[in-house]
Amino acid sequence: MLRIEGVSKSYGTKVAIRDISFEVPDGSTFGLLGPNGAGKTSLIRIINQIQPADTGKVFFNNKPITEDLVNQIGYLPEERGLYKKMKVGEQVLYLARLKGMSKADAVREIKWWFDRLHITDWWNKKVETLSKGMQQKVQFIATVLHKPSLIILDEPFSGFDPVNAEIVKNELLRLKEDGATIMLSTHRMESVEELCDYVAMIHKSEKVLDGKIADVKRQFKRNEFEVKYRGEKLDTYPAEALQILHEGYDEEHEAQVVHIKMANDEHTNEVLTHFMSQRQVIGFGEILPGIEEIFVNIAKN
């Protein structure tokens, strides 16, 4: 869907992004991650042709991106707003027409979306009379109205109230099922795990990691396992356990919890046998690192 090849951008002497390359697969939900100021927004602006790259190229469906192709992108910037004095309907219509929709098409689609999000009677309301949460709904509709094949949301959930965030999340999932590719940029990495299947991480203007989330997690696993068992706490742990990372009690399950680190994942059965011979085991599983954890580790090194 989208391929970024060696893109760099500086503002004067300040480097915003340096030689970034990755690919956003068709139909994926792609998370662009990194702390504030890492260069995510600069990259997104380059993708949207809002500003040119100093070097490198962006390909959209294997073609160098042009203004016409940008019309197939739906972009919700981090700094987003609406004309306060305009009526909601007129405003969305204007934004849709700027994206190249005909008036008739735009009106039809707006009505459809307004009905869907239960704001049918908002057409003639002035934007300034809407609450912030209501405005966010309108902004979202304006972003996806022209049926973009790629939807780019910059920090989509910052500022959204939980109800709207849920609505937007569900609509995004539906659009994805209909074939849209979604790209989210965020510094809140925990929000990515449930939505995204691909990620790229940017740190200090450079890409430090990208790929399928499952692959990334597997790549960074540290052979840590969790055992839950009932009864008194064990005095001795199996020899395969190199390190005890955590001991605790899970009240919900009335179980002892222990996290152990092993040299590799080849001897899980031996470990499990050790526990099973002495206690009733109610849970056993591998602990995979969270995206945020992975990021923090990379950033540290």
Add this chain to the structure above:
Amino acid sequence: MNKINLIIGREYMTKIKSRTFILLTILGPILYLLLIFGSVFIAKLANKGDVDLVLVDKSGLFADDFKKESKFITQIQNLDPEEIERAYMEEGWESTTVYIPANIAETKKGVEIYYKENPGMSVVDKVKNIVNNKLRDVAMLNEGIDKAVAQSIQSIDVEVETKPISEEGAKQGNVKIAAGLAFGSAFLLYFFIFIYGSMVLRGVQEEKTSRISEVIISSVKPFELMMGKIIGNALLGFTQFAFWIILATAGSMVVGAIFADSTQGMLQEMTQNNPQMQAGMASNPMAQDSISALMQAGADFNVFETIFYFIIFFLGGYLLYSSLFAAVAAAVDGQQDLQQFMLPISLPLILGIIVMPSVIENPNNPLAVFFSIFPLTSPIVMMARIPFEVVWWQKLLSVVLLIATFIGSVYVSGKIYRVGLLSYGAKPSWKQMFKWLTYKG
């Protein structure tokens, strides 16, 4: 191109429907007239109000003349200068006192005005006039000149006609009308550039503070957005012009019709009741068609030329300043910072207004020529010179430089605008804005 039309359309439609715009369009001419006539009226008003005057006239010549002056409430007393002083110091006099010595007719000096509160220049002038006129009358009488003869001598007032020579030969010219036209059109241009320029400014500012700019420029180029705004507001301006011109034409026709009737009626009445005047009128055909002479003079100023240059200089000045305004509004985030950048940018416009009186005084002085060619002031200053016939090469140079400058300013502003729209938070410095110009793209 299609997208820029949408932007122009939105800019135009949302504003033309807005209540403030409609109100301004209707009230604009009224406000402008109020401003012009208001200042005259206020000046008159300031002179009104009767002045309490004590006249101490040792010569005994002036009592009647002072009493005739409607502005003064004159009270006649006979005091010595020392007594006058004492009256103020000890009795708490408030009114102004005019002291005229006994031998005024011979010495022609020694008139004094005593006061607690400064009576102002106009009172001093009036007193001076009364005294001088009386003394002249007396002097003429002493020389045996008849009063009627004296009056007819004094009322000699030759009209001087100015006839600028152009290619078509000598024309009727009227410096006063030219000055009025110069003042009026230059001021109007100043207002228009500011009004429509600040409409662009506010529009950009709204987009920046409401954070919609980035949404828009993900669909259109920043330059298109800026030009769309500028063109949209210019069209709005022309709509207002058109409306006002129609209004003015209709208005002047109505006023003209009413005045023509009533002046005609008045003249008839006056001449009928006053046979002497009738004779005077007959012997002085100039007076009869002084009104038509005035209109003739007005027509001799090439109205079309003035309107033509007005439009050229409006467009040039507006494009120049509105693009600068747009750039600054895009660069800063918030009202206060904006003010700080606005002042230096609008300074040249204000300078144009400041030098205007001296330009009208002498339209061809080197300073006037310079400011009428220098592109930041030329729209206003050249407009003030045009009614006085400007050499063709100066007009050409002025227009060419203005066009070159606005192309440059639109280009530079476009760059600042593009970067500025996307940077939030900290206020940029001039240096930073300058740096933005070097950014690629």
